[in-house]
Amino acid sequence: MSRRLLTINKLSVTFGGLHALKDLDFYVDEGEIVSVIGPNGAGKTTFFNMISGMVTPTSGDIIFKGESLLGLDPNQVTAAGIARTFQNVRLFANMTILENVMVAQHCRTRQGLWGALFQTRPFKQEEQEIREHGEKVLSFFGTRLIGYRLDQPAAVLSYANRRRLEIARAMATKPTIILLDEPVAGMNPKESAALTRLIGELRSEWGFTIVMIEHDMSVVRDVSDRVVVLDHGETIAHGTYEEVSTNPDVIEAYLGRPAKESA
Amino acid sequence: MSTEDRGPSMSTAFIEEPSDEELPARRMLDQDWRKVFNYGLLLALVLVFVALTNMPVNLDHRMLIEPIFSMGYLSLFWLPAVFGLVVCREPVLAGMPSHAKGSREVLAGSLVGLIGGAGLSVLTFLLDNFNLRDPLVNWSPQLLELLSFQRDTAFGIAIWLPVGLVLGTFGGLAHLLSATVRRMLSWAFASVIAFAIFETVILDLSEGFAWLGAEWLVEELYFIRGGLTMHGAAVLAVVGGLFAAFGRDRAHRAKERFDALEGTSRTRANAIGLLVVAAALVILPLFLGGITNELLANVGLFVLLALGLNIVVGLAGILDLGYVAFFAIGGYTAGILTTTNRGESWPDWMPQFYWGTALVAVVILAALAGLFIGAPVIRMRGDYLAIVTLGFGEIIRLLFLSDWLGGYTGAAQGVTNIPGVQVFGLATVKGTDPRAVFYLVLFFCAIAIYVSWRLERSRLGRAWMAIREDESVAEAMGINTVNAKLMAFVVGAVLASFSGAILAAKVGSVFPNSFIILVSIVILVVVIVGGMGNIAGVIVGSVVLIGILGGPRQPGLLQEFSEYKLLIYGVLLIWMMLKRPEGLVPNVRRTRELHQDEYLQDAWLRGEIDADSEHTDDSHSNGNTGVLPA
Ligand SMILES: Nc1ncnc2c1ncn2[C@@H]1O[C@H](COP(=O)(O)OP(=O)(O)OP(=O)(O)O)[C@@H](O)[C@H]1O
Ligand SMILES: [Mg+2]
Numbered sequence: 001m002s003r004r005l006l007t008i009n010k011l012s013v014t015f016g017g018l019h020a021l022k023d024l025d026f027y028v029d030e031g032e033i034v035s036v037i038g039p040n041g042a043g044k045t046t047f048f049n050m051i052s053g054m055v056t057p058t059s060g061d062i063i064f065k066g067e068s069l070l071g072l073d074p075n076q077v078t079a080a081g082i083a084r085t086f087q088n089v090r091l092f093a094n095m096t097i098l099e100n101v102m103v104a105q106h107c108r109t110r111q112g113l114w115g116a117l118f119q120t121r122p123f124k125q126e127e128q129e130i131r132e133h134g135e136k137v138l139s140f141f142g143t144r145l146i147g148y149r150l151d152q153p154a155a156v157l158s159y160a161n162r163r164r165l166e167i168a169r170a171m172a173t174k175p176t177i178i179l180l181d182e183p184v185a186g187m188n189p190k191e192s193a194a195l196t197r198l199i200g201e202l203r204s205e206w207g208f209t210i211v212m213i214e215h216d217m218s219v220v221r222d223v224s225d226r227v228v229v230l231d232h233g234e235t236i237a238h239g240t241y242e243e244v245s246t247n248p249d250v251i252e253a254y255l256g257r258p259a260k261e262s263a
Numbered sequence: 264m265s266t267e268d269r270g271p272s273m274s275t276a277f278i279e280e281p282s283d284e285e286l287p288a289r290r291m292l293d294q295d296w297r298k299v300f301n302y303g304l305l306l307a308l309v310l311v312f313v314a315l316t317n318m319p320v321n322l323d324h325r326m327l328i329e330p331i332f333s334m335g336y337l338s339l340f341w342l343p344a345v346f347g348l349v350v351c352r353e354p355v356l357a358g359m360p361s362h363a364k365g366s367r368e369v370l371a372g373s374l375v376g377l378i379g380g381a382g383l384s385v386l387t388f389l390l391d392n393f394n395l396r397d398p399l400v401n402w403s404p405q406l407l408e409l410l411s412f413q414r415d416t417a418f419g420i421a422i423w424l425p426v427g428l429v430l431g432t433f434g435g436l437a438h439l440l441s442a443t444v445r446r447m448l449s450w451a452f453a454s455v456i457a458f459a460i461f462e463t464v465i466l467d468l469s470e471g472f473a474w475l476g477a478e479w480l481v482e483e484l485y486f487i488r489g490g491l492t493m494h495g496a497a498v499l500a501v502v503g504g505l506f507a508a509f510g511r512d513r514a515h516r517a518k519e520r521f522d523a524l525e526g527t528s529r530t531r532a533n534a535i536g537l538l539v540v541a542a543a544l545v546i547l548p549l550f551l552g553g554i555t556n557e558l559l560a561n562v563g564l565f566v567l568l569a570l571g572l573n574i575v576v577g578l579a580g581i582l583d584l585g586y587v588a589f590f591a592i593g594g595y596t597a598g599i600l601t602t603t604n605r606g607e608s609w610p611d612w613m614p615q616f617y618w619g620t621a622l623v624a625v626v627i628l629a630a631l632a633g634l635f636i637g638a639p640v641i642r643m644r645g646d647y648l649a650i651v652t653l654g655f656g657e658i659i660r661l662l663f664l665s666d667w668l669g670g671y672t673g674a675a676q677g678v679t680n681i682p683g684v685q686v687f688g689l690a691t692v693k694g695t696d697p698r699a700v701f702y703l704v705l706f707f708c709a710i711a712i713y714v715s716w717r718l719e720r721s722r723l724g725r726a727w728m729a730i731r732e733d734e735s736v737a738e739a740m741g742i743n744t745v746n747a748k749l750m751a752f753v754v755g756a757v758l759a760s761f762s763g764a765i766l767a768a769k770v771g772s773v774f775p776n777s778f779i780i781l782v783s784i785v786i787l788v789v790v791i792v793g794g795m796g797n798i799a800g801v802i803v804g805s806v807v808l809i810g811i812l813g814g815p816r817q818p819g820l821l822q823e824f825s826e827y828k829l830l831i832y833g834v835l836l837i838w839m840m841l842k843r844p845e846g847l848v849p850n851v852r853r854t855r856e857l858h859q860d861e862y863l864q865d866a867w868l869r870g871e872i873d874a875d876s877e878h879t880d881d882s883h884s885n886g887n888t889g890v891l892p893a
Contacts, residue, residue: 053739054735054739073738074738084739086736090733093732093856094855094856095732099725103725103737103742104740104741105741106740106741107743111721112723113750116718116721116722116724117713123721130722155855155863156863
C-alpha cells in the first residue's frame with residue numbers, strides 16, 4: 001500500500017465569471033503516473049497552476065504530504081517537492097543549458113553572499129555539487145543536452161530539445177512529484193515514443209511520481225496508471241485508460257454530442 | 264568624418280562578410296529621391312537646431328587648429344559629411360552579394376549636403392532680417408557673424424550652399440574608398456580632432472612626463488593660446504593614418520591570437536592583462552597632473568555607483584530610478600559622523616568619528632535603507648517599480664532637506680567641515696589632493712569589481728539572471744524572488760554608499776542638491792551606454808560619459824561642452840538605443856537577447872544550430888525564442 005502524496009479537495013477557481021475549475025477532487029499516490037486529459041480549455045493547465053501556487057484557488061484545499069499548500073508561494077511549493085514544466089516552453093533562453101539546470105537547484109542549496117565573496121570551502125563544494133547534479137540530470141536525455149551543448153544558450157536548442165530541457169530543469173529541483181504539461185506536444189511519433197519511455201524511467205529509475213497533461217492518447221495509454229478526464233473544469237471520468245476510453249461521457253466530451261440525441 | 268569609423272562597423276556586429284561577388288553599381292539617377300530629400304531636410308533641421316543651441320558661437324573661441332578651424336565650426340561641419348555618408352548606407356547581408364558603390368552614392372551625398380547647407384543659408388537670411396530674440400535666446404548678431412564667416416550677410420547666404428555641397432560630397436565619396444584608405448583617412452582625422460579636443464589633458468599629462476621630453480613635443484604641437492599648430496595637425500594626421508594602415512592590423516591580429524587562446528593559457532593571459540591594467544592604474548597617477556587625477560577620481564566615483572546599479576538593473580533586472588538615495592545616505596552618514604561642525608540636534612556626547620569607523624555605520628545604514636526601500640518596492644514589476652523607486656529617491660533627498668531633520672542634517676546648508684581621510688598617518692585624502700582621492704576610489708572600485716565578478720558566478724547571480732529573464736518561471740523553479748531581489752538591492756545600496764562616503768571626504772561637504780534625481784538618471788545612462796550587465800562595459804561607460812562629457816556636477820574633459828552635456832547625453836542615449844542597444848561593451852547574454860534573430864541566423868549559418876535529424880518541425884516554436892530558420 002503506497003503512501004498518499006497529494007490530495008485535492010473540492011478545488012474551485014473562477015476567472016471573472018468563468019468557472020475554470022469546479023469542485024475538483026483528485027489524489028496521487030507515491031510512485032504513480034497519473035494522466036490528466038480533456039479537451040482544449042478544460043482547465044488542465046489551470047489545475048497545474050493551482051498546485052504550483054501560481055494561481056490561488058477560490059475554495060478547496062490542496063494537501064501535500066499531510067500539509068496544506070494553500071497560501072504558499074510557487075517557490076515554496078517547489079521547495080516542498082513539486083516541480084513542473086510549462087506547456088508553452090518557458091526556458092531561461094539566454095542562460096546556458098547547464099545554467100538552466102543549475103539555477104533550478106536554488107531551493108536545494110544554501111550558499112549566499114558570504115560564501116561567494118570569500119570563496120569558502122563549502123561554497124566551492126556546493127558549486128561543484130550543483131554542477132554535477134546538473135550534468136547528471138542532463139545526461140538522462142542521452143547525448144542531446146550534454147557535451148559541447150552545455151555552454152550554449154538554451155535558445156539554440158531545437159523545439160524537441162527545449163522540451164527535454166524543461167523536464168531536466170524540473171528534475172533538477174529534486175522534487176517528489178513532477179507535473180508535466182503536454183511533454184510530447186510538437187514531437188513526431190518516434191520522438192514521443194522515446195520520451196514516453198523516459199517518462200517511465202523517471203519513475204522506475206529516479207523514483208519520481210508523475211502527473212501529466214497529455215493530448216496524445218498513445219502516450220497516455222502507454223504509461224499511465226490512472227487517467228482523469230476534465231471537461232469544463234469538472235472531472236467527468238476517472239479510472240484506468242481502458243475504462244476511461246470507453247466511457248460514453250468522455251467520448252461525448254471529445255466528439256461532441258452524438259447526432260441522434262442533439263437532433 | 265570622425266564618425267565614419269564608428270558608423271558601419273558597429274551596426275554590423277552580427278553580420279558576416281558579404282559574399283565576394285558584387286553586383287554592378289546602380290545607375291546614377293536610379294535613386295530613392297524622396298529618401299534623399301528627407302535626409303536633406305533632416306540635416307537642415309539639425310544644423311539649424313545646433314546653430315540655435317548657440318553651440319557654434321560658444322565654442323568658437325576654442326581653436327582646434329590655429330588659426331583656421333574652431334570647435335564652433337566643427338560642431339556644424341561634421342553633420343553634412345555624416346548625413347552624406349549614411350543616406351546611401353545599405354545593410355550588408357551575410358553571404359549576399361551587394362551593389363558596388365558608384366557615382367549614385369556621391370550624388371546623393373552632395374544633394375543631402377546641399378539641402379542641409381540651404382537650411383543654414385535660410386537661417387542666415389532670417390537672422391539678418393528678423394529679430395526672434397524673444398522666444399529664441401540665441402538669435403544673436405554673434406550667430407549671424409559666425410554664420411556669415413565674419414563677412415557680410417550675402418556672403419554667408421551664398422557660401423553655405425557650396426560648403427554643404429562639398430561636405431556632403433565628401434561623405435558620399437567615402438563610399439568609394441577602399442576600406443583601408445577609408446580607415447586611414449578617418450584615423451588621420453580622428454587623431455587630429457582628438458588631440459585638439461583633449462588639449463587640456465594632454466598638456467596636463469606632458470607635465471608629468473616632462474623627463475621624457477614630452478614638453479618639447481607638446482610645445483611643437485600646440486599653439487600658445489590653444490589649438491593645434493598647422494604643422495602639428497599635419498604631423499598628427501600622418502601618424503594617425505599610418506597607424507591605421509600598419510599598427511591597427513597588428514593590434515587586430517594580437518586580439519585574434521588572444522581570442523583563440525583557450526583553457527589555462529587563456530586564464531593566464533587574462534590574469535596578465537589584469538595585472539598590467541592594475542599596475543598602470545597604480546603607477547600612472549604618479550605622473551599625472553591635478554586635472555587628470557581629478558577626472559580619474561570622478562570617473563572612479565561613478566564607476567563605483569554604476570557597478571552597484573549594474574547589479575540591480577543589469578543582473579537582477581530591477582529598474583531602479585531612485586538609486587541616488589543610497590549615494591546620499593552614504594554621503595550624509597559619513598559626513599555627519601566625521602564632521603567637526605555637526606548639526607545642533609545631535610547630543611553633545613557623540614564623538615567625532617574617524618572616516619574608516621564611520622564607514623562601518625555607512626555600510627550598515629545603507630544596507631538597512633536598501634531593505635526598507637526595497638521591501639515595499641520589490642513586489643512590484645516593470646513600470647510601477649521604476650516610478651515608485653523614482654519617488655523614494657526624491658523622498659530621501661527631501662528628508663535631508665527638510666526642517667524636520669534640519670537639526671541633524673543641516674537642511675539646505677548641508678553638512679560642512681568634513682575632514683579628509685587619514686590613511687595610516689601617511690596621507691590625508693581630500694579634495695585638494697586629487698591623486699590621493701583617486702587611490703582611495705581605486706581601492707573601493709577594486710572591491711566593487713571583485714564583488715560583481717564573484718556574485719555573477721554564484722548561486723545568487725544565477726538566480727538574478729533567471730529573474731531577469733522570466734520572473735514567474737524563476738519563482739516556479741524554486742527561487743525566492745523577493746529575497747534574491749532584496750539582496751541585489753542591498754548590495755547595490757552598499758556600493759553606492761561607498762561612493763557617497765568618499766564624495767563627502769573629497770568635497771568636504773554634502774548638500775541636498777548634490778543628490779538630485781539627475782544623478783540617478785546619469786548613472787543609469789552610464790550603465791546603459793556602457794553595456795548593461797558587463798563590468799568592463801560599465802567602466803567604459805563611466806570613462807566615456809563622466810570622464811569625457813562630465814558628471815552632473817563634475818566637469819569632464821570637454822569642459823567647453825558642459826552646457827550641452829545633457830543634450831549630448833540624450834542624443835547619445837537615443838543613438839545607442841537605436842543602433843547598439845546592448846551598449847559599448849556588451850554582455851554576451853544581453854546581446855543575444857536583443858539580437859536573438861540575428862544570433863540564431865548566424866548560428867544556423869555556421870551550422871551550430873541544434874537541428875534534430877528526425878525532427879524538423881519548427882512551427883511550434885511559439886515560446887520565448889525567435890523562429891528558427893527551417
Ligand atoms: N489567468 C487567467 N485569467 C483568465 N482566464 C484564464 C486564465 N487562465 C486560464 N483561463 C481560462 O481558463 C480556461 C481553462 O484554461 P486552461 O489553460 O487551463 O485550459 P487547458 O485545459 O490547459 O487547455 P489546453 O488543452 O488548450 O492547454 C480557459 O477558458 C482559459 O481561457
Ligand atoms: Mg493547457
